[in-house]
Amino acid sequence: MFIGVTGYNHESSAALVDRNGVLIDFCREESLSRIKGDKSFPKRAINKILDSNNLEIKNVERVAFYERPLSAFLHIVKEASLHMPRSLDLLTHQFRNFNRSSVSCYLDFSKFFKGLETKLIYSDHHLSHTLNALAYSNSKKDICSVVVDGFGDRSTASISQIVDPTEINELWECPYPVSLGLFYSSITDYLGFAINEGEYKVMGLASFGNSNSKSAKLVRGLMDWDSTSNKMISDMSFFDYHLSTSNSFSSKLEDLLGPARNPFVQLNPQSSDFQRCADIARGAQDLTTYLIEKIFTHAHKISGSRRFLFSGGVSMNSASIDSLAQLPFIDEIIIPPSPGDAGCAIGAAYYCYIKSIPQSNLNISKPSLFPSIKEKRNYEFFTEKIISNEFNILERNADDAFFKAAELISAGEIIGTVLSSSETGPRALGNRSLICDGKNKDAVENLNTVIKDRSPFRPTAPAMRYEIAKKYYILRPEIIDCYKSMSATCKCLKDNVSLKFPTTHVDGTARIQIVENNSSLDKLFCKLEPLGIEILANSSLNVSGDPTCFDLVDGLMVCSRTKLRYLLTDLGLLKRKT
Numbered sequence: 203m204f205i206g207v208t209g210y211n212h213e214s215s216a217a218l219v220d221r222n223g224v225l226i227d228f229c230r231e232e233s234l235s236r237i238k239g240d241k242s243f244p245k246r247a248i249n250k251i252l253d254s255n256n257l258e259i260k261n262v263e264r265v266a267f268y269e270r271p272l273s274a275f276l277h278i279v280k281e282a283s284l285h286m287p288r289s290l291d292l293l294t295h296q297f298r299n300f301n302r303s304s305v306s307c308y309l310d311f312s313k314f315f316k317g318l319e320t321k322l323i324y325s326d327h328h329l330s331h332t333l334n335a336l337a338y339s340n341s342k343k344d345i346c347s348v349v350v351d352g353f354g355d356r357s358t359a360s361i362s363q364i365v366d367p368t369e370i371n372e373l374w375e376c377p378y379p380v381s382l383g384l385f386y387s388s389i390t391d392y393l394g395f396a397i398n399e400g401e402y403k404v405m406g407l408a409s410f411g412n413s414n415s416k417s418a419k420l421v422r423g424l425m426d427w428d429s430t431s432n433k434m435i436s437d438m439s440f441f442d443y444h445l446s447t448s449n450s451f452s453s454k455l456e457d458l459l460g461p462a463r464n465p466f467v468q469l470n471p472q473s474s475d476f477q478r479c480a481d482i483a484r485g486a487q488d489l490t491t492y493l494i495e496k497i498f499t500h501a502h503k504i505s506g507s508r509r510f511l512f513s514g515g516v517s518m519n520s521a522s523i524d525s526l527a528q529l530p531f532i533d534e535i536i537i538p539p540s541p542g543d544a545g546c547a548i549g550a551a552y553y554c555y556i557k558s559i560p561q562s563n564l565n566i567s568k569p570s571l572f573p574s575i576k577e578k579r580n581y582e583f584f585t586e587k588i589i590s591n592e593f594n595i596l597e598r599n600a601d602d603a604f605f606k607a608a609e610l611i612s613a614g615e616i617i618g619t620v621l622s623s624s625e626t627g628p629r630a631l632g633n634r635s636l637i638c639d640g641k642n643k644d645a646v647e648n649l650n651t652v653i654k655d656r657s658p659f660r661p662t663a664p665a666m667r668y669e670i671a672k673k674y675y676i677l678r679p680e681i682i683d684c685y686k687s688m689s690a691t692c693k694c695l696k697d698n699v700s701l702k703f704p705t706t707h708v709d710g711t712a713r714i715q716i717v718e719n720n721s722s723l724d725k726l727f728c729k730l731e732p733l734g735i736e737i738l739a740n741s742s743l744n745v746s747g748d749p750t751c752f753d754l755v756d757g758l759m760v761c762s763r764t765k766l767r768y769l770l771t772d773l774g775l776l777k778r779k780t
């Protein structure tokens with residue numbers, strides 16, 4: 203057995219791969235600690251995957267950390283030291299927190315999992331991204347990997363040629379501090395949203411903006427592609443993320459775009475500052491799409507490949523993928539369901555596997571979108587107590603529960619789901635979801651505002667079967683797998699009724715989910731389609747700001763904290779008593 207681990211900088215997680223190359227388990231630390239974006243050493247996640255799979259430390263052959271900690275530390279210090287005294291704050295922070303950074307990974311393993319530290323190896327950050335993406339590709343050979351993120355242990359973007367899993371050659375890199383990911387985070391911060399969390403809001407806001415506005419044009423000028431050197435370039439004087447622990451952008455950006463938005467004031471389409479913010483978001487989105495396309499064009503030029511893996515935090519920019527897929531040299535783009543740093547645990551686990559198994563025996567199986575198949579289902583006493591005190595079980599039999607849930611959805615109700623194993627990625631795909639009739643405007647609005655308290659400019663994703671999706675949306679075969687994990691938006695067909703669906707965004711796009719055969723939502727559609735429901739609105743089951751629910755207790759807590767009344771679970775369909 204092989205374990206991959208991420209932590210300290212972004213979301214912590216752990217993954218388990220067996221000697222047959224199968225991803226057995228994956229868990230985010232935030233799922234268990236209930237701290238959104240938890241980046242501490244993932245001791246709960248490691249414990250969970252060991253416990254759920256009846257493993258002891260002696261059963262683990264190797265464990266890999268997803269980056270080279272000292273390299274990341276030195277790159278940040280080296281860059282900051284060039285800008286003294288402005289960077290004094292960052293340098294002081296780096297050295298004061300040296301023991302709490304990822305360089306203490308070895309010590310944390312020896313402290314919490316005695317014996318595992320002797321089996322610890324380190325994978326290159328972008329190699330971890332690449333191997334995570336490679337696992338989800340049907341073909342494991344002769345494909346090009348593009349990684350674009352905030353910052354790895356050396357670079358902020360890279361292109362690699364995959365000859366086979368044992369021979370991955372890096373062809374190009376963008377060195378820190380020029381970073382498309384950190385640019386987008388800085389604009390997220392400027393617009394008053396939390397970094398690593400509010401990027402989705404910027405993407406949703408961009409649809410209200412005007413590409414020809416002055417603000418959008420100014421933002422587009424902040425970065426560019428130099429076609430002589432084939433590098434991304436940026437005027438770093440507008441940014442502080444490489445100099446400061448507290449500021450991502452400099453006062454010069456405010457001189458250019460006006461004052462940063464107050465994060466404590468809610469932004470909605472009626473706000474006086476809404477259009478300016480939307481135009482700035484539009485500029486950031488346009489620039490991101492432009493630079494991603496430049497990187498892919500260069501990747502094609504230097505690798506000759508027409509098939510690509512795309513990972514790193516920037517690959518979660520689902521609004522860019524549709525136009526990327528239209529580039530003439532693209533045959534296929536694979537984006538893993540968890541393309542950010544949390545998913546690097548999967549890549550790191552496969553790094554152990556590749557280092558440990560003879561090349562002739564390597565066989566990396568395409569993982570399930572819901573990998574934790576061995577999760578224990580022994581609901582404990584207090585869970586049953588909560589259910590008996592607070593809920594009625596309407597139907598216990600799974601088939602009857604799904605049928606009753608379909609009837610309720612048809613009547614305009616909103617249902618929460620806690621079914622089987624949770625999703626690998628950040629997007630709920632039906633097992634930890636809030637769902638309602640995707641064509642029922644009132645139900646979708648209730649889901650967004652009454653239950654979720656979402657920003658009014660963020661659209662809700664529609665989920666459906668492939669045959670239904672073809673009737674309403676322009677689907678691109680190059681990214682067909684991306685629709686299964688909600689990794690790409692698509693346009694509604696021209697003059698199509700879907701333009702009026704409540705799940706369609708203001709720009710006529712939707713971040714659709716095509717449900718996988720035999721998944722929970724696919725089974726639910728067996729009951730829904732005879733009732734005339736062919737599209738579900740699908741959002742993650744959580745209260746705004748919390749991590750997505752992980753287990754049944756989390757789902758019950760959402761019911762107690764919101765107006766959600768129904769929960770479809772492995773125990774049956776539950777209805778809150780009051």
Ligand SMILES: [Fe+2]
Binds near residue numbers: 327351352354
């Ligand atoms: Fe990364």
